[in-house]
Amino acid sequence: MNVVVHIDRLVMDGVALEAGQQHLLQAAVQAELVRLLAAGGLAPELAGGIAGGMAVPRIAGGELALPAGAQGGQAGRGIAAGVYRAIGGVAP
Template identity: 40%
Template structure:
C-alpha cells in the first residue's frame, strides 16, 4: 500500500517551534502520519483521494526544549487519532 501525505499549511499555535524549524516539523509530520496510516489505515468516512480542509484532533503536550522531530511525531499521532481507522 502506498500513502502520500502532503501538508500545504501547518499552524502550530503555542508550540516551541521557530520559523527555521517549521519545514523540519512539517516533513516529520508527513512521514510519520504516512507510516501510521499504512500501519493502521484510514477512517472509512475519509476514504479515497481527497483533501480534508479541517479536522479536530486531541491536544498534544511537548516540553519547551522539545526537538522539532519529536514535535512532528506528536502532531502526527494526534492527527492520526482524528483520521485513523477506529479499532
C-alpha cells in the first residue's frame, strides 16, 4: 500500500525558527512521519478508504510544547508525532 501525504500549510503559532531552520523542520517532519507510518500504519478508519483514494482536508495535530531554543529538527519530529496521532494512532 502506498500512502501519499501532502501538507499544504503548516501553522505554528509562537514559534520563531532561525534562518535556515525551515528546511531542517521540513526534512524532520518528512523523515519522522515516514518512520511512524512504516512502523505503525494508518488508523483503521483511514486505511479502509485508501484503496479508492481519499483526501482529508484538515487535521489538527494538537498542541506541541517545545523547549526554549528548539529548532527545526526537534520541532519537526514533534509535529510529525502530532500528525501521526491524528492519522495513525499511538506512536509505535
